[in-house]
Amino acid sequence: MLPRIRARRPLSGGRTLIGWAVCRALLLFFLTAPLPTYAQQMNSSSLQTIPPDGVQQSSVPPANPPTDTAESGEINHPVAVGPSWVITHDSDGNVGQQIKVGSDFAIGERARLGVIFGQAFVYKTTNSNLGTQSMRDLGLTGQWHPNDVLKVEGMVGASQLGSAVTAGEQPVSPTVIPIANLQFHITPPGDVIKLDVGFKRFIFDLSPELIANRAVRNDFIVHPQISLPSGWRLRELAEIGPVTSTGQSNNRFNSESTLGHKLGKSSELYSTYTTLHFAQPSAAGYFSPDLVQNVEGGWSTDFDRKSLSLSLDCGAGAGRAKTHGESFGPLGLSMHAASFLTWTSNSGQELSASYEFYYDQSNPGVAQSSPGAWHMSVVTFSYRWSRQ
Numbered sequence: 299m300l301p302r303i304r305a306r307r308p309l310s311g312g313r314t315l316i317g318w319a320v321c322r323a324l325l326l327f328f329l330t331a332p333l334p335t336y337a338q339q340m341n342s343s344s345l346q347t348i349p350p351d352g353v354q355q356s357s358v359p360p361a362n363p364p365t366d367t368a369e370s371g372e373i374n375h376p377v378a379v380g381p382s383w384v385i386t387h388d389s390d391g392n393v394g395q396q397i398k399v400g401s402d403f404a405i406g407e408r409a410r411l412g413v414i415f416g417q418a419f420v421y422k423t424t425n426s427n428l429g430t431q432s433m434r435d436l437g438l439t440g441q442w443h444p445n446d447v448l449k450v451e452g453m454v455g456a457s458q459l460g461s462a463v464t465a466g467e468q469p470v471s472p473t474v475i476p477i478a479n480l481q482f483h484i485t486p487p488g489d490v491i492k493l494d495v496g497f498k499r500f501i502f503d504l505s506p507e508l509i510a511n512r513a514v515r516n517d518f519i520v521h522p523q524i525s526l527p528s529g530w531r532l533r534e535l536a537e538i539g540p541v542t543s544t545g546q547s548n549n550r551f552n553s554e555s556t557l558g559h560k561l562g563k564s565s566e567l568y569s570t571y572t573t574l575h576f577a578q579p580s581a582a583g584y585f586s587p588d589l590v591q592n593v594e595g596g597w598s599t600d601f602d603r604k605s606l607s608l609s610l611d612c613g614a615g616a617g618r619a620k621t622h623g624e625s626f627g628p629l630g631l632s633m634h635a636a637s638f639l640t641w642t643s644n645s646g647q648e649l650s651a652s653y654e655f656y657y658d659q660s661n662p663g664v665a666q667s668s669p670g671a672w673h674m675s676v677v678t679f680s681y682r683w684s685r686q
Contacts, residue, residue: 374404375646378412380682388674390666391424392505402439412439414453420506424667427463431509433501434458437477449483457501462510470510470544475501481519494521502541504674505664507583513543515550529560543582551575565599570613574661579622583665588624590661592617592632609638619660630659630671646684653677 379401386394395418402412416435422428437455457477462470481496502513516539524532535554540547551574558568571593576586596613614633620626636654654676656663662672 374407374410375684375686377401377403378646378682378684380648380680382678382680385677386504386674388504388663389670389672390505390662390664390668391422391426392420392664393423394418394420394503398435400439402441408443410439410441413437414439414455418503420503420509422506426506428506428510429462431462431506432460433503433509435477447485447487449485451479451481451483453477453479459501459509459512462506470512473512475512475514477501490525492523494523495519496521502582502584505583508543508664511543511582513541513582513584516540516542517550531558531560531566532556533558541576541580541582541584543580546580546582548580548586549577561599564601565597567595567597568613569593569595570615572617581665585662585665586622587619587661588622589626590617590619592658592661594632594634596634605642605644607640607642609636611636617658617660627660630661632658632661646686648682648684650680650682651678 379399381397381399384394384396384398386392396416397418398414398416400412400414402410405411414435414437416433418433418435419430420433421430435455435457437453439453440451442450455477457475459473459475461472477500479496479498479500481494484493484495485491496519497517498519499514499516502508502515517537518539520534520536522534526532533554533556535552535556537550537552539550541550542548552572554570554572556568556570558566560566572590573592574587574590576588578586580586592615594613594615596611598609598611601608601610612633612635614631616629617632618626618629634654634656636652638650638652640648640650642648655673656676657671657673659671663674664672666672
């Protein structure tokens with residue numbers, strides 16, 4: 299595997315539908331017009347935002363997202379430190395465990411600087427000659443929030459990969475690969491339009507085969523969000539960039555369109571259409587279709603009770619995939635469910651836990667070794683301590 303709505307006087311009947319259609323058409327035009335021609339024929343699954351520490355997060359769109367630090371009046375604590383632990387397991391037998399420890403400190407009232415270290419192990423429970431692949435990350439993190447309109451987050455670092463033997467019995471030497479994540483969050487006054495623009499470069503680490511083949515994703519991201527009349531919200535996403543691996547460079551394009559409607563103060567019903575495209579097939583270990591199309595409907599909600607907050611999200615739909623040189627296959631079921639629980643103390647401590655589940659019959663996250671539906675579970679624990 300996103301914003302608060304400002305109520306306006308509702309339009310009526312056909313004028314409302316025409317207004318939405320015009321807004322959507324204009325937004326898609328400005329998103330796709332600057333992209334290369336081949337990018338307009340590509341597509342992808344769901345948005346995965348990677349914060350400055352490099353840990354992938356879910357694309358669950360909160361119905362009532364948290365306000366930024368400067369807007370909510372929170373204190374920019376002098377020093378903060380915290381570990382995180384992420385466990386992934388999919389139906390193809392791929393298991394990943396990642397532990398990260400980070401620390402950052404305040405620079406003035408609106409900036410932070412920090413460092414993060416991580417260790418990951420990825421292996422396969424089924425028969426595999428790849429063994430356990432290890433990966434170490436080291437990076438510098440930063441955050442700058444000069445005003446209520448702009449917030450900048452970033453991470454630059456490197457991943458150290460151990461030696462490996464590929465599926466073709468070719469030895470691979472240890473290597474160091476640069477990684478990065480830069481995000482600009484722009485929120486003009488009025489809270490009607492929000493825009494996220496960024497770039498992220500990270501190791502494609504869903505399986506030991508991907509790590510052994512040195513698969514690296516590079517994503518340029520444009521993610522606008524617009525509040526529409528009568529409690530409606532429109533979110534668009536475009537991701538484009540090369541996917542490199544040993545002996546190959548591919549190109550990936552992902553687009554996602556979501557229309558949601560608020561239910562009360564903290565819930566939302568939404569519908570999402572996504573597409574995924576790779577320029578060519580790949581043997582590096584990731585699923586590289588010519589085109590995937592998927593439509594899902596979902597519901598998300600937030601509960602806040604003093605120091606506890608809980609976010610829930612679930613959705614289901616159908617999709618179809620077309621491999622290179624072939625026609626579309628049959629429609630397949632897709633669904634997801636996620637829950638996020640956070641406890642925050644008055645002394646600046648924060649404890650979080652989450653569980654995510656993804657199921658897809660036509661768009662697996664990796665190139666599967668056996669036919670059938672693909673599913674994956676993600677469990678995350680994190681703790682953050684801040685000095686007052």
